[in-house]
Amino acid sequence: SQELEQSPQSLIVQEGKNLTINCTSSKTLYGLYWYKQKYGEGLIFLMMLQKGGEEKSHEKITAKLDEKKQQSSLHITASQPSHAGIYLCGASGEYGNKLVFGAGTILRVKS
């Protein structure tokens, strides 16, 4: 079965600093999703990547997919306290359906 490994497990950054979260899959990636979660709350969809080399941006968050490395990265530029939360990557199988999730990266932004 597919497994997703996220790194780092947790991160504390000073407000204004850039940061990167990685997600590595044990199997071929057909679709890679990034979600953000506030503790105890629902998941907020950020971005979906499907093609190797694809890169998407929304506000100060950029996600990339490296198909060959079976890896995705999420980069936040000039972090703000509003970026704090848990970032989860999820991968869909060849036929979609269920998502397999990584363990999450806890981000704290110090102001």
Next chain:
Amino acid sequence: DSGVTQTPKHLITATGQRVTLRCSPRSGDLSVYWYQQSLDQGLQFLIQYYNGEERAKGNILERFSAQQFPDLHSELNLSSLELGDSALYFCASSARLNTDTQYFGPGTRLTVL
């Protein structure tokens, strides 16, 4: 707000009891997914329904069952509850069967005492 609603928000019950969690998908979405999130297991897929039919199963216990009704809302039934069933239960919905983005509801926090 994702457009997916879940009730109740919190549920506290005793071991051995049975509970029902309810989910209303986003308007127009035909596919509903249930996930369980716990500290030790993380976020795990339980089951998917599409337009009333079960389409995929994950690590769902036999004590758990789900259904999707003609109006597309879904219910997750948990019976013979154990302490280890305490978790956040999420419902997600997507427009079609596969490859669409799944939008998550706010979750139901189940506490089994």
